[in-house]
Amino acid sequence: MAGVSGTPYSMEGGHSSSSFSTVNEDTDRDMTGGFFASDQTKLDELVRMLDGNKDGQKLEAMKRIIGMIAKGRNVSSLFPAVVKNVVSKNAEIKKLVYVYLMRYAEEEQDLALLSISTFQKALKDPNQLIRASALRVLSSIRVSVIIPIVMLSLKECVTDMSAFVRKTVAHAIPKLYGYDPEQKDALIELIERLLSDKTTLVAGSAVTAFEEVCGERIDLIHKNYRKLCNLLVDVDEWGQLAIIQMLTRYARTQFLNPNADDQEVTEAKFYSSSESGSDDDDDEDDEEKKKKKEKEKKRVYIMDSDHRLLLQATKPLLQSRNPAVVLAVAQLYFHTAPTGEHSIVIRPLVRLLRGHSEIQSIVLTNIATVTSVKQGLFEPYLKSFYVANDPTHVKMLKLEIMTNLANETNISVILREFQTYVTSNDKEFVAATIQAIGRCASNLSDVTDSCLAGLMGLVSHRDETIVGESVVIIKTLLQMQPSEHRDLIVQMAKLTDKVQVPMAKASILWLIGEYSDRVPKIAPDVLRKMAKSFPSEEDVVKLQVLNLASKLCLTNPKQTKLLCHHVLNLAKYDTSYDIRDRARFLRTLLFPAEKSVLSKYAKKIFLVQKPAPVLESAYKERKHWQFGSLSHLINTSATGYQPLPDFPEEQPDPSVRNVEVELPWKADKKGKGKGKGKTPKTMTTSVLRGDPSRRNRTRTTTTTTT
Numbered sequence: 001m002a003g004v005s006g007t008p009y010s011m012e013g014g015h016s017s018s019s020f021s022t023v024n025e026d027t028d029r030d031m032t033g034g035f036f037a038s039d040q041t042k043l044d045e046l047v048r049m050l051d052g053n054k055d056g057q058k059l060e061a062m063k064r065i066i067g068m069i070a071k072g073r074n075v076s077s078l079f080p081a082v083v084k085n086v087v088s089k090n091a092e093i094k095k096l097v098y099v100y101l102m103r104y105a106e107e108e109q110d111l112a113l114l115s116i117s118t119f120q121k122a123l124k125d126p127n128q129l130i131r132a133s134a135l136r137v138l139s140s141i142r143v144s145v146i147i148p149i150v151m152l153s154l155k156e157c158v159t160d161m162s163a164f165v166r167k168t169v170a171h172a173i174p175k176l177y178g179y180d181p182e183q184k185d186a187l188i189e190l191i192e193r194l195l196s197d198k199t200t201l202v203a204g205s206a207v208t209a210f211e212e213v214c215g216e217r218i219d220l221i222h223k224n225y226r227k228l229c230n231l232l233v234d235v236d237e238w239g240q241l242a243i244i245q246m247l248t249r250y251a252r253t254q255f256l257n258p259n260a261d262d263q264e265v266t267e268a269k270f271y272s273s274s275e276s277g278s279d280d281d282d283d284e285d286d287e288e289k290k291k292k293k294e295k296e297k298k299r300v301y302i303m304d305s306d307h308r309l310l311l312q313a314t315k316p317l318l319q320s321r322n323p324a325v326v327l328a329v330a331q332l333y334f335h336t337a338p339t340g341e342h343s344i345v346i347r348p349l350v351r352l353l354r355g356h357s358e359i360q361s362i363v364l365t366n367i368a369t370v371t372s373v374k375q376g377l378f379e380p381y382l383k384s385f386y387v388a389n390d391p392t393h394v395k396m397l398k399l400e401i402m403t404n405l406a407n408e409t410n411i412s413v414i415l416r417e418f419q420t421y422v423t424s425n426d427k428e429f430v431a432a433t434i435q436a437i438g439r440c441a442s443n444l445s446d447v448t449d450s451c452l453a454g455l456m457g458l459v460s461h462r463d464e465t466i467v468g469e470s471v472v473i474i475k476t477l478l479q480m481q482p483s484e485h486r487d488l489i490v491q492m493a494k495l496t497d498k499v500q501v502p503m504a505k506a507s508i509l510w511l512i513g514e515y516s517d518r519v520p521k522i523a524p525d526v527l528r529k530m531a532k533s534f535p536s537e538e539d540v541v542k543l544q545v546l547n548l549a550s551k552l553c554l555t556n557p558k559q560t561k562l563l564c565h566h567v568l569n570l571a572k573y574d575t576s577y578d579i580r581d582r583a584r585f586l587r588t589l590l591f592p593a594e595k596s597v598l599s600k601y602a603k604k605i606f607l608v609q610k611p612a613p614v615l616e617s618a619y620k621e622r623k624h625w626q627f628g629s630l631s632h633l634i635n636t637s638a639t640g641y642q643p644l645p646d647f648p649e650e651q652p653d654p655s656v657r658n659v660e661v662e663l664p665w666k667a668d669k670k671g672k673g674k675g676k677g678k679t680p681k682t683m684t685t686s687v688l689r690g691d692p693s694r695r696n697r698t699r700t701t702t703t704t705t706t
Helices: 002-010 039-051 055-070 076-087 091-104 109-113 116-122 128-140 144-157 163-179 181-195 200-214 225-234 237-254 260-276 286-299 305-319 323-336 339-354 357-373 379-385 392-405 411-422 427-443 445-458 464-480 486-494 502-514 522-532 539-555 557-572 577-590 598-606 620-624 630-634 664-674 681-690 692-705
Strands: none
Touching: 039 055, 039 076, 055 076, 055 091, 076 091, 076 109, 076 116, 091 128, 116 128, 116 144, 128 144, 128 163, 144 163, 144 181, 163 181, 163 200, 181 200, 200 225, 200 237, 225 237, 225 305, 237 305, 237 323, 305 323, 305 339, 323 339, 323 357, 339 357, 339 379, 357 392, 357 620, 357 630, 379 392, 392 411, 392 427, 411 427, 411 445, 427 445, 427 464, 445 464, 445 486, 464 486, 464 502, 486 502, 486 522, 502 522, 502 539, 522 539, 522 557, 539 557, 539 577, 539 598, 557 577, 577 598
8 A cells, every 4th residue: 555655656756755755555544534534525634734834734735635636636626725825935835836736727727816926926936946836837827818927937037047947938938839829929039048058958948949939940040050969968868859850850951962962973974974985076065065074073962061060969879778869860860861871870770679569669660661762771680670479560560671671692581480470370470471471572583483382382271361361472473474373373273162261262263364365274164163152252252253254255255155144144133232333334345235336445455464563562652751750650641740851952051050259369359449458357367267377467467557
């Protein structure tokens, strides 16, 4: 009981451990009635303790109330009794009252307004925690009447000596902007002040406020860009996330594409080779050739020093203990770094696979997208993606990555691994493994025959799901090389009676109809058998039976014309309107009542050669989403998602990031110009702090002058 009652209190941050050390199993027992007292009795007891004169009882009551909030209980009825103690001189009581008010100030706005003057006084309290808590509560009251008061409080606290209070100002700015968007201009001034803050505690919160209020005002970042890059390592983890996300967008708008020069250099080589191979009688003048050479020289990419600063500043964060920070740095490199430097983030991403399954799932989703576009990056770490005792969704992602990494050198190792996976008890995973084998066979022609042989062995499996998936994949592979695998088509035709999975049976019927010229004796017999069982088949099978009957009627009308009529009559009275519509269309096309122009082209319509299917990774289409984003994870645009901007075609002015710093010797010259013999304070302090010998000389000069 003691452990249970103590847990919620230990979760509260920002309070001293002594505040909650006395909370134990006597918390509920000491109240009148003990464990069996009603909730109303307990609340009445808390009100009595809050109305008392002893700080000890008030503190104990507030501990219990905060504990009840942590457990999810509704204690809003205690608001009048709690709000009276906001004027308490005890710092511990005041902090707990502020925690309570932050939770219920929005629900009890009228009563919270009565304490506005108290909050304003608390903003000048010597304790920085009290000042920050008062500002947090003040900004949590959603009443339009006090917006000017909140705005005035933010302007005062933005210059507070405590970095913790300034951080609270940054957190309050998005709240106020949500209440009243008309205050945007005034809030931007505060954000600009916070962005120039040199404290690491404020930097992350200031950038978060900037992103939520005025993310389009990229000009506010120019003069603070280098400072943010230098402070990035020392900022807290969640502040690092906000800064990295912002700097990624900044780099995409202010720097050139580091990977565009490869294509441009290739084009330059092409044109130069064509020029060297041309005849002497070219029409181009020498001046035009010089201009072309100058353009080619301009195409050579030179990375901006600030762009390099960003990459160097984020590289140490790849060793962060927070997986979100590592993933954020990885997406920064993938979206803004040269291709040759992408390998830097590979090992840290693989290291994250040792974490929990939830972290593995997100990291593997991003790796699957990368491997679908660039295979070579993760190939040295192939063994890291072997399936172990993982959840099904993690197994699927690892299987996808292994399939993407398959090439001529490692395909034998991957296929041996797949053979082990086929024997798994997880049927969904086995079906995905069969699909992966099919993809490997379609992408690598050297292993197509061996993969087909292995899949044909799975056709005799006892599980219908495995048999059905194998048949579907075999049908796809046979489409690529039908002339070389006639025997396999015959074996597939013999499976028509055995296979019970609708999709697998439909695949066999499609295969027989498509290549009926290779099995002219078997195809009519298969149609005869399917006509008998037509009423009891699934819709997907019925559609393929109609397809088979139509193709055989065109290629072998002597044997199958009557069968085709019979099948069309069966479909005419089917319960599914899809089947009835398909039968009506086919009858009009094959057996027109009048001369029809379309019926003349029936053979070209049905017997046209179909292109072989291309088996690609389903994660390839996710490459246009920003890596690490929610939209990338769910493969659809999430609320608030903003696509990354394209790189500019021309280099923006880099001088906007230069910050003018007034040097001491320049200030000295200005001081001499204004008044003879007067030394400015800044120059004097800098000299005195720099060299002790100069300090003595300065004293002597001052004495002589006096």
